[in-house]
Amino acid sequence: MEVLGVDSSETIVASIKDNITQAICMQVHDESSLRSIGVDEMDTVIVAMGENFAGSILITALLKKKLHIPQVIT
Numbered sequence: 001m002e003v004l005g006v007d008s009s010e011t012i013v014a015s016i017k018d019n020i021t022q023a024i025c026m027q028v029h030d031e032s033s034l035r036s037i038g039v040d041e042m043d044t045v046i047v048a049m050g051e052n053f054a055g056s057i058l059i060t061a062l063l064k065k066k067l068h069i070p071q072v073i074t
Contacts, residue, residue, distance in 0.1 A: 006037065028059065031066050039063070044071040 003020040017023035049056040
């Protein structure tokens with residue numbers, strides 16, 4: 001199984017990079033940023049944006065409605 005981790009914190013990305021397939025440090029706010037990292041080709045996506053409830057809703061909606069991800073866990 002391949003795992004892609006994305007976070008806006010370089011510290012968090014550095015702490016997980018050796019435990020997953022790929023770790024990317026970037027802000028993900030829109031459809032084009034999701035597509036640029038290949039999220040549109042994934043079977044399952046986990047959205048875990050603990051402090052940003054509105055952002056979680058936006059990203060979840062994009063994943064489900066625009067990118068047609070089969071399984072989204074939020």
